[in-house]
Amino acid sequence: xxTTDAVVIGGGVIGTAAAYYLSKTGRRVTLIERKGIAxxxxxxxxxxxxxxxxxPGYDARLGRLSQSLxxxxxxxxxxxxxxxxxxxxxxxxxxxxxxxxxxxxxxxxQEGLAVRMLDRKQIHEIEPHLAEDIVGGxxxxxxxxxxxxxxxxxxxxxxxxxxxxxRTGTTVRGIRLDASGKIDRILTDGPDILTQTVVNAAGIxxxxxxxxxxxxxxxxxxxxxxxxxxxxxxxxxxxxMEFGYLMTKFEKEGYRRRVTPEMEANGVxxxxxxxxxxxxxxxxxxxxxxxxxxxxxxxxxxxAERAVRFYPALARTRLIRTYAGLRPYTPDHFPIISPTPxxxxxxxxxxxxxxxxxxxxxxxxxxxxxxxxPPDIDLHPLRLDRFDSETPHAH
Amino acid sequence: xxxxxxxxxxxxxxxxxxxxxxxxxxxxxxxxxxxxRRTRSGEPRGPYCNxxxxxxxxxxxxxxxxxxxxxxxxxxxxxxxTQNDAHIEVPDEDC
Numbered sequence: 001x002x003t004t005d006a007v008v009i010g011g012g013v014i015g016t017a018a019a020y021y022l023s024k025t026g027r028r029v030t031l032i033e034r035k036g037i038a039x040x041x042x043x044x045x046x047x048x049x050x051x052x053x054x055x056p057g058y059d060a061r062l063g064r065l066s067q068s069l070x071x072x073x074x075x076x077x078x079x080x081x082x083x084x085x086x087x088x089x090x091x092x093x094x095x096x097x098x099x100x101x102x103x104x105x106x107x108x109x110q111e112g113l114a115v116r117m118l119d120r121k122q123i124h125e126i127e128p129h130l131a132e133d134i135v136g137g138x139x140x141x142x143x144x145x146x147x148x149x150x151x152x153x154x155x156x157x158x159x160x161x162x163x164x165x166x167r168t169g170t171t172v173r174g175i176r177l178d179a180s181g182k183i184d185r186i187l188t189d190g191p192d193i194l195t196q197t198v199v200n201a202a203g204i205x206x207x208x209x210x211x212x213x214x215x216x217x218x219x220x221x222x223x224x225x226x227x228x229x230x231x232x233x234x235x236x237x238x239x240x241m242e243f244g245y246l247m248t249k250f251e252k253e254g255y256r257r258r259v260t261p262e263m264e265a266n267g268v269x270x271x272x273x274x275x276x277x278x279x280x281x282x283x284x285x286x287x288x289x290x291x292x293x294x295x296x297x298x299x300x301x302x303x304a305e306r307a308v309r310f311y312p313a314l315a316r317t318r319l320i321r322t323y324a325g326l327r328p329y330t331p332d333h334f335p336i337i338s339p340t341p342x343x344x345x346x347x348x349x350x351x352x353x354x355x356x357x358x359x360x361x362x363x364x365x366x367x368x369x370x371x372x373x374p375p376d377i378d379l380h381p382l383r384l385d386r387f388d389s390e391t392p393h394a395h
Numbered sequence: 396x397x398x399x400x401x402x403x404x405x406x407x408x409x410x411x412x413x414x415x416x417x418x419x420x421x422x423x424x425x426x427x428x429x430x431x432r433r434t435r436s437g438e439p440r441g442p443y444c445n446x447x448x449x450x451x452x453x454x455x456x457x458x459x460x461x462x463x464x465x466x467x468x469x470x471x472x473x474x475x476x477t478q479n480d481a482h483i484e485v486p487d488e489d490c
Binding site: 129230231232233234235278313316318 | 435459460461480482483484485486
């Protein structure tokens with residue numbers, strides 16, 4: 001029988017970040033992962049580290065806190081996470097959108113974020129391959145991207161150097177509580193692990209782990225499909241998305257884009273990520289399909305059409321493959337980084353499409369909660385019990 | 396060589412003889428050309444499988460990058476260029 005200070009369940013970017021920051025505090029940590037490091041959503045996503053898609057206010061502050069941890073991480077952990085900071089662009093299709101974007105940009109600037117509006121002339125100067133009718137954009141210079149698989153692997157290795165025990169290929173079968181309701185041990189398909197502290201970082205599978213101790217976690221898989229192009233010309237070096245992406249992400253009422261019914265039905269909004277290898281990742285869609293990670297031609301065609309609308313030269317680029325990932329969605333789009341009614345059973349999950357960006361701050365906050373240290377940001381908006389009441393939580 | 400079906404294609408701007416029914420890869424190899432492409436780190440690449448599966452013989456055909464020379468027939472006046480993976484240009488509108 002093994003004894004450890006804390007067990008982290010889940011080997012994605014969230015679980016490995018939690019294991020890294022927890023082991024840094026000197027605690028003995030065991031990370032349990034059913035498959036391998038970054039085998040789930042963390043290898044079926046894009047690598048954006050963005051603040052340009054956060055709502056002004058708490059959301060933006062949380063994103064910026066996390067983002068600021070990335071530039072130095074490769075050196076800190078001695079592993080190249082492929083951090084690239086070329087900035088991001090939000091593309092604006094119409095004058096109406098421009099007005100909304102200017103307001104949005106102004107409010108993000110008030111948070112101290114490095115954002116600025118680009119007019120028609122400025123945006124076409126820096127993005128020569130853009131469709132001619134694009135009227136402007138919003139640039140965020142601190143935005144960047146990482147390789148999410150390298151991130152998870154690097155964090156896992158660093159955690160191990162700090163004494164963490166990584167148990168990949170190990171499935172959690174149950175969590176046993178003692179007579180007083182405190183955690184006693186983790187039952188696995190390998191040896192049981194004695195511990196009093198558990199971090200549930202199982203992403204879309206977090207509800208399954210929660211049910212083992214009777215904790216209800218409102219996370220639902222929300223599928224996104226991504227297209228991978230051949231290695232091709234330097235279409236752009238920035239992380240690019242359409243402004244309408246924010247509107248679909250926040251499910252803004254009354255906002256309508258000129259898109260096809262297929263795009264509307266599948267929540268298709270354009271995002272483009274240049275990779276270190278010279279390929280481009282094109283996204284994406286948003287729909288609830290259970291745990292299905294199959295791609296389909298209707299969605300792929302809609303995503304491709306939407307991409308060509310913004311960068312016509314993409315029509316002359318081949319796709320080499322497509323994949324689908326499952327975002328851990330919560331009803332208010334905020335992650336859960338929180339204690340639960342079960343003593344020392346914590347949740348760090350539910351980041352929807354922000355998991356890579358928020359991975360480091362999530363790991364750090366989780367370690368601060370467990371160590372009883374003052375957190376880097378108010379944790380109230382991230383608490384699990386915000387879902388207990390019917391009234392929406394105010395941020 | 397069957398003179399009645401001989402024609403030339405342009406390889407990096409220079410005319411080289413080709414024959415009807417030949418793939419671009421065959422034409423280039425027959426003309427002693429071994430380097431079709433350079434990888435991002437600058438290493439030379441040429442045909443390996445010669446049957447469309449390995450993608451090593453990719454180059455630029457009539458302005459279209461990443462074209463497999465083993466799967467493309469030589470045609471009169473075709474423009475073929477070596478490809479540098481570190482720097483691929485935007486393909487022309489009409490290709």
